[in-house]
Amino acid sequence: MSRSISESTIRRLSHYLRALESLAATNGETVSSEELAARGNTTAAQVRKDLSHFGSFGKRGLGYNVEELRRRLREILGLDRPWRVALVGAGRIGSALYAYPDFKRRGFECVAVFDADPAKIGAQWGDTTIRDVAELEDVVRREGVDLVILAVPAEAAQELADRAVHAGARGILNFAPVRLRVPPHVAVEDVNLVMELEALSFHITRSGSNGA
Numbered sequence: 028m029s030r031s032i033s034e035s036t037i038r039r040l041s042h043y044l045r046a047l048e049s050l051a052a053t054n055g056e057t058v059s060s061e062e063l064a065a066r067g068n069t070t071a072a073q074v075r076k077d078l079s080h081f082g083s084f085g086k087r088g089l090g091y092n093v094e095e096l097r098r099r100l101r102e103i104l105g106l107d108r109p110w111r112v113a114l115v116g117a118g119r120i121g122s123a124l125y126a127y128p129d130f131k132r133r134g135f136e137c138v139a140v141f142d143a144d145p146a147k148i149g150a151q152w153g154d155t156t157i158r159d160v161a162e163l164e165d166v167v168r169r170e171g172v173d174l175v176i177l178a179v180p181a182e183a184a185q186e187l188a189d190r191a192v193h194a195g196a197r198g199i200l201n202f203a204p205v206r207l208r209v210p211p212h213v214a215v216e217d218v219n220l221v222m223e224l225e226a227l228s229f230h231i232t233r234s235g236s237n238g239a
Contacts (some may be wrong), residue, residue: 036077040100042067043074047097059090086192109134111171113196115187116178117142117150120202124176125152138170143183164188169193174198183206188215 033197046066050058060071064158067074078084078096081103084092101107112119112135115153124130125137140152142161142185166172175191177199184203189201198214204222207215 036080037104039067039069039073039077040104042069043077044097044100044104044106047093047100050093051097055093057090058096061086062196063091070190106134109136110173112137112174112176113139113141113143113163113167113170113172113191114176114178115160115191116176116202117144117147117152118178121176121178122152123153124178135174138172139166141166160187163190164194167191167196171185172196174200176200176202178202 037203043063043066047058048061049066060074063074064071081099084096084099090185098107111128114125117140121140121142125140130137137155140155140157141163142148142157143160147157148159160198167175172191172194175188175196175198177187177191179187179202181203182200184205185207188199188201188207188209192209192213197212199207199209199216200216201215202220204219206217
């Protein structure tokens, strides 16, 4: 698609999809833009604008067909196919991510876990054996890994990203507190928990000062 789609739009699509899945579970057949807006904490006009980036949906006065829109949003978000994921970093964040059940339900299958700590290499996480990070390139190529999750210290992140990209990874979810440099064809999403807390602190502080 030639038009650039904002990150905020993409995140709202995820909210809409979850709302549609909830409706489908209760046998809901149609939904209005107003109801989607209420569930996604936005406006009906924003819902219609977000969806208009990807074509024509629904009928005026009748709303959207829940199952049809759910299927189209899964296609738009790339969830109509499985994604093979490698996790680099078997620490606390890595173990929490690996155990998160929603990943597999959404089509993200963790096919390999890596670490540099000899005490962790060879340990079992469920059916997965933690591998030496020295094997990263070989495993990414052999397993056809699409996405790599980096849950590693900042000083190790860039080198590991370079190696993963060189081996064929097309996307990186980065938990390291550093900005990665990658080729234009590789997508990167940064998750910095400290920055998220700082943003919360900012909003709470401003809210308190405005109410004083």
